[in-house]
Amino acid sequence: MKRYHVTTFGCQMNEHDSERMKGMLESLGYMEASEPADADLILFNTCSIREKADERFVAHLRQASGLKRRDPERIIGVGGCWAQSVKDDVFRQFPFVDVAFGPGQVHKLAEFLTADSLTAQGFFEFEGVTGRLPAKRARPFQAWVQISQGCNMNCAYCIVPSTRGREVSRPLAELVAEVERLAADGVREVTLLGQNVNAYGRDLRPQRASFSQLMRALDGVPGLERVRYTSPHPKDMREDVVRAHAQLRTVCEHVHLPLQAGSSRILEAMRRTYTRERFLDRVALIREHVPDIALTTDVIVGFPGETEEDFAHTLEVCEEVGFDGAFTFVFSPRRGTEAASITEGLVAHEVAVERMQRLVEVVQRRARERAQRFVGRTLDVLVEGPSRTDPSKLRGRSRHNKAVNFTGLASPGEIVPVQIASATSQTLAGELSLLAAADAR
Numbered sequence: 001m002k003r004y005h006v007t008t009f010g011c012q013m014n015e016h017d018s019e020r021m022k023g024m025l026e027s028l029g030y031m032e033a034s035e036p037a038d039a040d041l042i043l044f045n046t047c048s049i050r051e052k053a054d055e056r057f058v059a060h061l062r063q064a065s066g067l068k069r070r071d072p073e074r075i076i077g078v079g080g081c082w083a084q085s086v087k088d089d090v091f092r093q094f095p096f097v098d099v100a101f102g103p104g105q106v107h108k109l110a111e112f113l114t115a116d117s118l119t120a121q122g123f124f125e126f127e128g129v130t131g132r133l134p135a136k137r138a139r140p141f142q143a144w145v146q147i148s149q150g151c152n153m154n155c156a157y158c159i160v161p162s163t164r165g166r167e168v169s170r171p172l173a174e175l176v177a178e179v180e181r182l183a184a185d186g187v188r189e190v191t192l193l194g195q196n197v198n199a200y201g202r203d204l205r206p207q208r209a210s211f212s213q214l215m216r217a218l219d220g221v222p223g224l225e226r227v228r229y230t231s232p233h234p235k236d237m238r239e240d241v242v243r244a245h246a247q248l249r250t251v252c253e254h255v256h257l258p259l260q261a262g263s264s265r266i267l268e269a270m271r272r273t274y275t276r277e278r279f280l281d282r283v284a285l286i287r288e289h290v291p292d293i294a295l296t297t298d299v300i301v302g303f304p305g306e307t308e309e310d311f312a313h314t315l316e317v318c319e320e321v322g323f324d325g326a327f328t329f330v331f332s333p334r335r336g337t338e339a340a341s342i343t344e345g346l347v348a349h350e351v352a353v354e355r356m357q358r359l360v361e362v363v364q365r366r367a368r369e370r371a372q373r374f375v376g377r378t379l380d381v382l383v384e385g386p387s388r389t390d391p392s393k394l395r396g397r398s399r400h401n402k403a404v405n406f407t408g409l410a411s412p413g414e415i416v417p418v419q420i421a422s423a424t425s426q427t428l429a430g431e432l433s434l435l436a437a438a439d440a441r
Protein backbone atom coordinates (compact mmCIF):
# COMPACT_ATOMS: atom_id res chain seq x y z
CA MET A 1 0.00 0.00 0.00
CA LYS A 2 1.38 3.38 -1.00
CA ARG A 3 1.79 5.94 1.74
CA TYR A 4 1.44 9.71 1.80
CA HIS A 5 2.49 12.52 4.10
CA VAL A 6 0.97 16.03 4.11
CA THR A 7 2.58 19.09 5.72
CA THR A 8 0.17 22.00 6.13
CA PHE A 9 1.05 25.69 6.39
CA GLY A 10 -1.25 28.64 7.03
CA CYS A 11 -4.90 29.12 7.87
CA GLN A 12 -7.91 27.00 8.80
CA MET A 13 -8.90 26.87 5.14
CA ASN A 14 -5.61 25.09 4.42
CA GLU A 15 -6.19 22.73 7.36
CA HIS A 16 -9.55 21.97 5.80
CA ASP A 17 -8.04 21.45 2.35
CA SER A 18 -5.43 19.08 3.80
CA GLU A 19 -8.15 17.00 5.47
CA ARG A 20 -9.80 16.74 2.05
CA MET A 21 -6.49 15.87 0.36
CA LYS A 22 -6.02 13.02 2.89
CA GLY A 23 -9.62 11.82 2.49
CA MET A 24 -9.24 11.76 -1.29
CA LEU A 25 -5.89 9.89 -1.14
CA GLU A 26 -7.30 7.29 1.25
CA SER A 27 -10.24 6.79 -1.14
CA LEU A 28 -7.54 5.97 -3.74
CA GLY A 29 -6.08 3.35 -1.40
CA TYR A 30 -3.20 5.38 0.07
CA MET A 31 -2.34 5.25 3.78
CA GLU A 32 -1.00 8.10 5.93
CA ALA A 33 2.67 7.97 6.99
CA SER A 34 3.76 9.73 10.18
CA GLU A 35 7.02 10.98 8.65
CA PRO A 36 7.90 12.21 5.12
CA ALA A 37 10.77 9.70 5.08
CA ASP A 38 8.21 6.85 5.29
CA ALA A 39 6.04 8.22 2.46
CA ASP A 40 5.91 7.43 -1.27
CA LEU A 41 4.02 10.69 -1.83
CA ILE A 42 5.21 13.82 0.00
CA LEU A 43 2.81 16.76 -0.16
CA PHE A 44 2.99 20.36 1.03
CA ASN A 45 -0.11 22.52 1.38
CA THR A 46 1.36 26.00 1.23
CA CYS A 47 0.42 29.49 2.44
CA SER A 48 1.32 32.80 0.85
CA ILE A 49 -0.01 35.33 3.37
CA ARG A 50 3.33 36.42 4.80
CA GLU A 51 6.93 36.48 3.63
CA LYS A 52 7.92 34.30 6.52
CA ALA A 53 5.61 31.45 5.53
CA ASP A 54 7.56 30.88 2.33
CA GLU A 55 10.95 30.44 4.01
CA ARG A 56 9.72 27.76 6.41
CA PHE A 57 8.11 25.81 3.58
CA VAL A 58 11.27 25.97 1.43
CA ALA A 59 13.29 24.41 4.26
CA HIS A 60 10.85 21.47 4.36
CA LEU A 61 10.94 21.15 0.57
CA ARG A 62 14.74 20.93 0.56
CA GLN A 63 14.52 18.01 3.00
CA ALA A 64 12.02 16.29 0.68
CA SER A 65 14.37 16.71 -2.30
CA GLY A 66 17.02 14.86 -0.29
CA LEU A 67 14.57 11.98 0.25
CA LYS A 68 13.79 11.94 -3.47
CA ARG A 69 17.48 11.74 -4.35
CA ARG A 70 17.65 8.60 -2.18
CA ASP A 71 14.50 7.16 -3.81
CA PRO A 72 13.65 8.72 -7.22
CA GLU A 73 10.29 6.84 -7.25
CA ARG A 74 9.00 9.18 -4.55
CA ILE A 75 6.51 11.80 -5.72
CA ILE A 76 6.72 15.37 -4.38
CA GLY A 77 3.68 17.62 -4.70
CA VAL A 78 3.13 21.27 -3.79
CA GLY A 79 -0.41 22.62 -3.34
CA GLY A 80 -2.05 25.68 -1.83
CA CYS A 81 -1.77 29.43 -2.18
CA TRP A 82 1.98 29.75 -2.73
CA ALA A 83 1.80 27.19 -5.58
CA GLN A 84 -1.11 29.13 -7.09
CA SER A 85 0.74 32.45 -6.72
CA VAL A 86 3.81 31.26 -8.70
CA LYS A 87 2.13 28.56 -10.90
CA ASP A 88 4.53 26.71 -13.28
CA ASP A 89 7.45 28.66 -11.84
CA VAL A 90 7.33 26.03 -9.07
CA PHE A 91 9.12 23.64 -11.43
CA ARG A 92 11.74 26.24 -12.46
CA GLN A 93 12.51 27.03 -8.81
CA PHE A 94 12.32 23.37 -7.66
CA PRO A 95 12.90 21.00 -10.62
CA PHE A 96 12.46 17.92 -8.37
CA VAL A 97 8.75 18.73 -7.78
CA ASP A 98 6.44 16.36 -9.70
CA VAL A 99 3.03 17.99 -9.33
CA ALA A 100 1.77 21.44 -8.33
CA PHE A 101 -1.81 22.51 -7.83
CA GLY A 102 -3.78 25.48 -6.57
CA PRO A 103 -6.35 25.45 -3.74
CA GLY A 104 -9.14 24.90 -6.30
CA GLN A 105 -7.40 21.94 -7.92
CA VAL A 106 -6.86 19.38 -5.15
CA HIS A 107 -8.99 16.90 -7.11
CA LYS A 108 -6.49 17.10 -9.98
CA LEU A 109 -3.92 15.42 -7.75
CA ALA A 110 -5.99 12.23 -8.03
CA GLU A 111 -5.97 12.50 -11.83
CA PHE A 112 -2.21 13.00 -11.81
CA LEU A 113 -1.59 10.02 -9.50
CA THR A 114 -3.81 7.67 -11.52
CA ALA A 115 -2.48 8.82 -14.89
CA ASP A 116 -0.08 6.51 -16.79
CA SER A 117 2.79 9.00 -17.14
CA LEU A 118 4.01 10.91 -14.14
CA THR A 119 5.69 13.77 -16.01
CA ALA A 120 5.69 16.96 -13.97
CA GLN A 121 2.37 18.81 -14.18
CA GLY A 122 0.71 21.92 -12.78
CA PHE A 123 -2.99 22.58 -12.23
CA PHE A 124 -4.03 26.16 -11.47
CA GLU A 125 -7.62 26.71 -12.66
CA PHE A 126 -10.23 28.02 -10.17
CA GLU A 127 -12.80 25.37 -10.89
CA GLY A 128 -13.01 22.93 -7.99
CA VAL A 129 -14.55 23.28 -4.53
CA THR A 130 -12.35 21.22 -2.23
CA GLY A 131 -15.22 20.92 0.24
CA ARG A 132 -16.89 18.29 -1.93
CA LEU A 133 -14.00 15.82 -1.59
CA PRO A 134 -14.03 13.10 1.11
CA ALA A 135 -12.35 14.26 4.32
CA LYS A 136 -10.08 12.63 6.86
CA ARG A 137 -10.89 14.67 9.97
CA ALA A 138 -8.23 15.42 12.59
CA ARG A 139 -10.89 14.91 15.29
CA PRO A 140 -14.00 12.70 14.90
CA PHE A 141 -16.25 15.13 16.81
CA GLN A 142 -15.24 18.36 15.04
CA ALA A 143 -15.41 19.22 11.34
CA TRP A 144 -14.53 22.04 8.99
CA VAL A 145 -17.25 22.75 6.44
CA GLN A 146 -16.23 24.92 3.48
CA ILE A 147 -19.28 27.02 2.56
CA SER A 148 -17.58 29.11 -0.12
CA GLN A 149 -14.34 29.36 -2.04
CA GLY A 150 -12.54 32.60 -2.96
CA CYS A 151 -13.14 36.27 -2.17
CA ASN A 152 -14.57 39.27 -4.08
CA MET A 153 -12.85 41.85 -1.86
CA ASN A 154 -9.60 43.63 -2.79
CA CYS A 155 -7.81 44.29 0.49
CA ALA A 156 -4.57 45.96 -0.57
CA TYR A 157 -2.29 43.63 1.46
CA CYS A 158 -4.03 40.35 0.64
CA ILE A 159 -3.09 37.76 -1.97
CA VAL A 160 -6.14 35.50 -1.39
CA PRO A 161 -8.32 36.81 -4.25
CA SER A 162 -5.50 36.02 -6.69
CA THR A 163 -4.79 32.58 -5.19
CA ARG A 164 -8.36 31.43 -4.46
CA GLY A 165 -10.37 33.33 -7.12
CA ARG A 166 -13.84 34.89 -6.94
CA GLU A 167 -16.45 33.87 -4.33
CA VAL A 168 -18.25 30.64 -5.17
CA SER A 169 -20.86 29.55 -2.61
CA ARG A 170 -21.92 25.92 -2.21
CA PRO A 171 -25.71 25.37 -2.49
CA LEU A 172 -27.53 25.56 0.85
CA ALA A 173 -29.17 22.13 0.49
CA GLU A 174 -25.77 20.55 -0.24
CA LEU A 175 -24.33 22.07 2.94
CA VAL A 176 -27.25 20.98 5.11
CA ALA A 177 -26.94 17.44 3.74
CA GLU A 178 -23.20 17.44 4.47
CA VAL A 179 -23.72 18.63 8.05
CA GLU A 180 -26.49 16.04 8.57
CA ARG A 181 -24.05 13.32 7.45
CA LEU A 182 -21.33 14.69 9.73
CA ALA A 183 -23.65 14.86 12.75
CA ALA A 184 -24.85 11.32 12.06
CA ASP A 185 -21.17 10.35 12.01
CA GLY A 186 -20.57 11.77 15.51
CA VAL A 187 -19.60 15.37 14.79
CA ARG A 188 -20.81 17.70 17.57
CA GLU A 189 -19.22 20.94 16.34
CA VAL A 190 -18.83 22.32 12.82
CA THR A 191 -16.82 25.38 11.81
CA LEU A 192 -18.14 27.03 8.66
CA LEU A 193 -15.24 28.22 6.51
CA GLY A 194 -15.01 30.94 3.90
CA GLN A 195 -12.75 33.87 3.16
CA ASN A 196 -15.79 36.07 3.75
CA VAL A 197 -18.48 33.85 5.26
CA ASN A 198 -21.13 36.52 5.72
CA ALA A 199 -21.18 37.15 1.96
CA TYR A 200 -22.32 33.56 1.59
CA GLY A 201 -25.02 32.80 -0.93
CA ARG A 202 -25.13 36.02 -2.94
CA ASP A 203 -23.77 34.33 -6.03
CA LEU A 204 -26.16 31.37 -5.89
CA ARG A 205 -28.61 31.07 -8.82
CA PRO A 206 -31.46 30.83 -9.45
CA GLN A 207 -32.10 31.00 -5.69
CA ARG A 208 -29.87 33.33 -3.65
CA ALA A 209 -29.34 32.45 0.00
CA SER A 210 -27.93 34.23 3.02
CA PHE A 211 -25.50 33.29 5.77
CA SER A 212 -28.15 33.65 8.50
CA GLN A 213 -30.46 31.42 6.44
CA LEU A 214 -27.74 28.77 6.38
CA MET A 215 -27.21 29.01 10.15
CA ARG A 216 -30.98 28.68 10.72
CA ALA A 217 -31.09 25.60 8.47
CA LEU A 218 -28.22 23.97 10.40
CA ASP A 219 -29.66 24.78 13.83
CA GLY A 220 -32.14 21.92 13.56
CA VAL A 221 -29.68 19.20 12.52
CA PRO A 222 -30.04 16.29 14.99
CA GLY A 223 -26.91 15.67 17.10
CA LEU A 224 -25.26 18.96 16.18
CA GLU A 225 -24.38 20.97 19.30
CA ARG A 226 -22.22 23.84 18.06
CA VAL A 227 -21.83 26.00 14.97
CA ARG A 228 -18.79 28.27 14.60
CA TYR A 229 -17.60 30.23 11.56
CA THR A 230 -14.56 32.12 10.19
CA SER A 231 -13.93 34.70 8.78
CA PRO A 232 -16.68 37.29 8.54
CA HIS A 233 -16.07 40.77 7.11
CA PRO A 234 -17.22 43.78 9.21
CA LYS A 235 -18.91 45.37 6.20
CA ASP A 236 -21.23 42.35 5.88
CA MET A 237 -21.91 41.85 9.60
CA ARG A 238 -25.65 42.52 9.26
CA GLU A 239 -28.40 42.36 11.88
CA ASP A 240 -29.75 39.02 10.61
CA VAL A 241 -26.39 37.35 11.34
CA VAL A 242 -26.18 38.96 14.77
CA ARG A 243 -29.76 37.90 15.59
CA ALA A 244 -28.82 34.32 14.65
CA HIS A 245 -26.28 34.39 17.49
CA ALA A 246 -28.96 35.57 19.91
CA GLN A 247 -31.71 33.19 18.77
CA LEU A 248 -30.11 29.92 17.59
CA ARG A 249 -29.08 27.26 20.17
CA THR A 250 -26.16 25.92 18.18
CA VAL A 251 -24.53 29.20 17.09
CA CYS A 252 -21.70 29.82 19.57
CA GLU A 253 -21.15 33.07 21.52
CA HIS A 254 -18.00 34.01 19.65
CA VAL A 255 -17.36 36.24 16.65
CA HIS A 256 -13.93 36.71 15.07
CA LEU A 257 -14.25 40.19 13.51
CA PRO A 258 -11.02 41.34 11.80
CA LEU A 259 -10.36 45.05 12.54
CA GLN A 260 -6.91 45.27 10.90
CA ALA A 261 -6.47 48.97 11.84
CA GLY A 262 -8.16 51.58 14.09
CA SER A 263 -7.54 54.54 11.78
CA SER A 264 -10.19 55.15 9.08
CA ARG A 265 -7.45 56.69 6.90
CA ILE A 266 -5.41 53.45 7.03
CA LEU A 267 -8.54 51.30 6.60
CA GLU A 268 -9.22 53.21 3.38
CA ALA A 269 -5.62 52.68 2.21
CA MET A 270 -6.06 48.97 3.00
CA ARG A 271 -9.30 48.99 0.92
CA ARG A 272 -11.19 47.43 3.84
CA THR A 273 -14.43 49.27 2.84
CA TYR A 274 -15.41 50.21 6.39
CA THR A 275 -14.43 52.98 8.79
CA ARG A 276 -13.47 52.87 12.45
CA GLU A 277 -17.01 54.17 13.26
CA ARG A 278 -18.65 51.41 11.22
CA PHE A 279 -16.53 48.77 12.98
CA LEU A 280 -17.44 50.13 16.45
CA ASP A 281 -21.08 50.29 15.38
CA ARG A 282 -20.98 46.58 14.46
CA VAL A 283 -19.41 45.76 17.83
CA ALA A 284 -22.18 47.70 19.58
CA LEU A 285 -24.86 45.86 17.57
CA ILE A 286 -23.35 42.47 18.42
CA ARG A 287 -23.09 43.28 22.13
CA GLU A 288 -26.61 44.69 22.17
CA HIS A 289 -27.98 41.32 21.05
CA VAL A 290 -25.47 39.05 22.83
CA PRO A 291 -23.91 41.00 25.73
CA ASP A 292 -21.70 38.11 26.89
CA ILE A 293 -20.34 37.27 23.43
CA ALA A 294 -16.57 36.80 22.97
CA LEU A 295 -15.02 39.05 20.31
CA THR A 296 -11.62 38.33 18.78
CA THR A 297 -9.87 40.10 15.94
CA ASP A 298 -6.89 40.53 13.58
CA VAL A 299 -4.71 43.66 13.60
CA ILE A 300 -1.92 44.67 11.18
CA VAL A 301 0.73 47.11 12.47
CA GLY A 302 3.00 49.14 10.23
CA PHE A 303 0.90 49.30 7.06
CA PRO A 304 2.55 51.80 4.65
CA GLY A 305 1.63 55.36 5.60
CA GLU A 306 0.73 54.49 9.21
CA THR A 307 1.67 57.44 11.44
CA GLU A 308 2.00 57.43 15.23
CA GLU A 309 -1.43 59.12 15.28
CA ASP A 310 -2.96 56.36 13.13
CA PHE A 311 -1.47 53.75 15.42
CA ALA A 312 -2.86 55.58 18.45
CA HIS A 313 -6.33 55.07 16.91
CA THR A 314 -5.66 51.33 16.72
CA LEU A 315 -4.74 51.28 20.42
CA GLU A 316 -7.88 53.33 21.24
CA VAL A 317 -10.20 50.87 19.45
CA CYS A 318 -8.55 47.87 21.13
CA GLU A 319 -8.80 49.61 24.51
CA GLU A 320 -12.46 50.58 23.92
CA VAL A 321 -13.68 47.22 22.55
CA GLY A 322 -11.68 45.03 24.92
CA PHE A 323 -11.24 42.02 22.63
CA ASP A 324 -11.18 38.55 24.18
CA GLY A 325 -8.18 37.81 21.97
CA ALA A 326 -6.36 39.06 18.88
CA PHE A 327 -3.96 37.88 16.20
CA THR A 328 -1.47 40.68 15.64
CA PHE A 329 0.87 40.98 12.67
CA VAL A 330 3.60 43.31 11.45
CA PHE A 331 2.78 44.30 7.87
CA SER A 332 4.79 42.31 5.30
CA PRO A 333 4.48 43.12 1.59
CA ARG A 334 3.17 40.22 -0.49
CA ARG A 335 4.35 39.98 -4.06
CA GLY A 336 1.49 40.73 -6.45
CA THR A 337 -0.58 42.75 -3.97
CA GLU A 338 -1.35 46.47 -4.32
CA ALA A 339 0.36 47.23 -1.01
CA ALA A 340 3.61 45.62 -2.18
CA SER A 341 4.00 48.38 -4.78
CA ILE A 342 3.62 51.25 -2.26
CA THR A 343 6.92 53.11 -1.84
CA GLU A 344 5.75 56.21 0.09
CA GLY A 345 5.48 56.39 3.91
CA LEU A 346 6.96 52.95 4.55
CA VAL A 347 7.19 52.19 8.28
CA ALA A 348 10.65 51.13 9.45
CA HIS A 349 10.69 47.56 10.76
CA GLU A 350 11.98 48.50 14.19
CA VAL A 351 9.23 51.16 14.49
CA ALA A 352 6.59 48.57 13.55
CA VAL A 353 7.99 46.06 16.04
CA GLU A 354 7.94 48.66 18.81
CA ARG A 355 4.31 49.47 17.99
CA MET A 356 3.51 45.77 17.98
CA GLN A 357 4.86 45.48 21.55
CA ARG A 358 2.60 48.30 22.72
CA LEU A 359 -0.36 46.75 20.92
CA VAL A 360 0.22 43.31 22.45
CA GLU A 361 0.37 44.88 25.91
CA VAL A 362 -3.05 46.53 25.42
CA VAL A 363 -4.65 43.47 23.81
CA GLN A 364 -3.41 41.04 26.48
CA ARG A 365 -4.34 43.30 29.38
CA ARG A 366 -7.87 43.87 28.02
CA ALA A 367 -8.27 40.15 27.24
CA ARG A 368 -7.23 39.27 30.79
CA GLU A 369 -9.69 41.82 32.21
CA ARG A 370 -12.48 40.51 29.98
CA ALA A 371 -11.75 36.87 30.88
CA GLN A 372 -12.44 37.52 34.58
CA ARG A 373 -16.16 37.48 33.77
CA PHE A 374 -15.98 33.71 33.47
CA VAL A 375 -14.50 33.12 36.95
CA GLY A 376 -17.05 31.49 39.25
CA ARG A 377 -19.29 30.47 36.34
CA THR A 378 -19.93 26.95 35.02
CA LEU A 379 -19.26 26.72 31.28
CA ASP A 380 -20.03 23.93 28.81
CA VAL A 381 -16.70 22.68 27.48
CA LEU A 382 -16.22 20.45 24.43
CA VAL A 383 -13.40 18.14 25.52
CA GLU A 384 -10.57 17.94 22.97
CA GLY A 385 -8.03 15.82 24.89
CA PRO A 386 -5.23 16.10 27.47
CA SER A 387 -4.02 19.58 28.44
CA ARG A 388 -0.96 20.71 26.48
CA THR A 389 0.67 22.13 29.61
CA ASP A 390 -0.34 19.56 32.27
CA PRO A 391 -1.04 15.94 31.22
CA SER A 392 -2.95 15.34 34.46
CA LYS A 393 -5.59 17.79 33.21
CA LEU A 394 -7.97 17.85 30.27
CA ARG A 395 -8.33 20.58 27.66
CA GLY A 396 -11.34 21.79 25.71
CA ARG A 397 -13.16 24.88 24.44
CA SER A 398 -16.10 26.81 25.81
CA ARG A 399 -18.83 28.15 23.50
CA HIS A 400 -16.94 31.49 23.70
CA ASN A 401 -14.00 29.66 22.04
CA LYS A 402 -11.92 30.07 25.22
CA ALA A 403 -9.40 27.29 25.84
CA VAL A 404 -10.16 25.62 29.18
CA ASN A 405 -7.78 23.38 31.14
CA PHE A 406 -9.56 21.45 33.86
CA THR A 407 -9.40 18.54 36.31
CA GLY A 408 -11.93 15.72 36.14
CA LEU A 409 -12.79 12.63 34.12
CA ALA A 410 -14.28 13.02 30.64
CA SER A 411 -13.67 11.80 27.10
CA PRO A 412 -12.77 13.73 23.94
CA GLY A 413 -15.95 14.75 22.15
CA GLU A 414 -18.01 15.03 25.33
CA ILE A 415 -19.52 18.40 26.31
CA VAL A 416 -19.15 18.74 30.09
CA PRO A 417 -19.88 21.50 32.66
CA VAL A 418 -16.70 23.02 34.08
CA GLN A 419 -16.60 25.35 37.08
CA ILE A 420 -14.12 28.15 36.21
CA ALA A 421 -11.70 29.04 39.02
CA SER A 422 -9.25 31.39 37.29
CA ALA A 423 -8.57 33.14 33.97
CA THR A 424 -5.60 34.50 32.07
CA SER A 425 -5.70 36.40 28.76
CA GLN A 426 -5.34 33.11 26.87
CA THR A 427 -6.91 30.30 28.91
CA LEU A 428 -9.39 29.48 31.67
CA ALA A 429 -8.77 26.94 34.43
CA GLY A 430 -11.27 24.97 36.48
CA GLU A 431 -12.71 21.63 37.46
CA LEU A 432 -15.44 19.37 36.18
CA SER A 433 -18.65 20.35 37.96
CA LEU A 434 -20.01 17.01 39.16
CA LEU A 435 -23.10 18.79 40.48
CA ALA A 436 -23.90 20.36 37.13
CA ALA A 437 -23.02 17.08 35.41
CA ALA A 438 -25.48 15.23 37.69
CA ASP A 439 -28.19 17.83 37.02
CA ALA A 440 -27.55 17.55 33.26
CA ARG A 441 -28.06 13.77 33.34
Ligand code: SF4
Binding pocket: 151, 152, 153, 154, 155, 158, 159, 160, 161, 195, 196, 233
Ligand atom coordinates in the same frame (compact mmCIF):
# COMPACT_ATOMS: atom_id res chain seq x y z
S1 SF4 B 1 -11.64 39.90 2.82
FE1 SF4 B 1 -9.72 40.92 2.31
S2 SF4 B 1 -8.24 40.00 3.75
FE2 SF4 B 1 -10.01 38.65 3.69
S3 SF4 B 1 -9.51 37.11 2.13
FE3 SF4 B 1 -10.71 38.74 1.14
S4 SF4 B 1 -9.18 40.14 0.28
FE4 SF4 B 1 -8.15 38.85 1.82
